[in-house]
């Protein structure tokens with residue numbers, strides 16, 4: 646059962662979003678926000694090519710765009726918006742970067758980046774210790790440390806995602822009901838009161 650890093654992001658945002666996506670894939674609508682996010686991502690890549698690496702606190706490095714990633718150990722695939730390859734203290738460092746149409750760094754974004762980091766580790770036999778989220782509206786890069794805690798949360802999430810899909814069992818709604826107000830699945834969740 647292979648998952649994409651984006652499945653992990655959705656699970657962390659609200660497990661039901663993952664459930665609708667994986668167990669009832671035909672009902673998923675395409676929203677304005679999703680289309681806007683894709684378009685902004687393409688524009689961000691163009692801007693990135695003109696931007697200095699100092700945005701990430703680096704003086705030198707090579708940028709790789711739209712990097713396909715895979716881990717057979719985790720059962721994960723994905724595509725990083727950007728991976729920076731740089732030399733730090735006589736060793737090569739790989740730093741994944743993701744562009745987000747958001748003004749804040751949510752836990753779901755951190756888990757997605759942790760997935761990219763762990764896939765890079767398996768592919769290149771290196772340790773990835775940090776990543777960046779580039780918040781497009783703020784034009785700001787925020788560092789994310791790939792901690793043991795994030796790695797453990799990723800493993801737990803993957804285990805629960807597999808259980809949910811195997812059992813075809815709808816998870817409870819998110820405890821943060823403010824998320825439901827702009828959720829594309831709002832009309833399918835009839836058991837929440839907002």
Ligand code: SF4
Nearest residue numbers: 659661818825828834
């Ligand atoms: S409406 Fe709320 S509970 Fe339902 S999928 Fe969306 S965020 Fe989750």
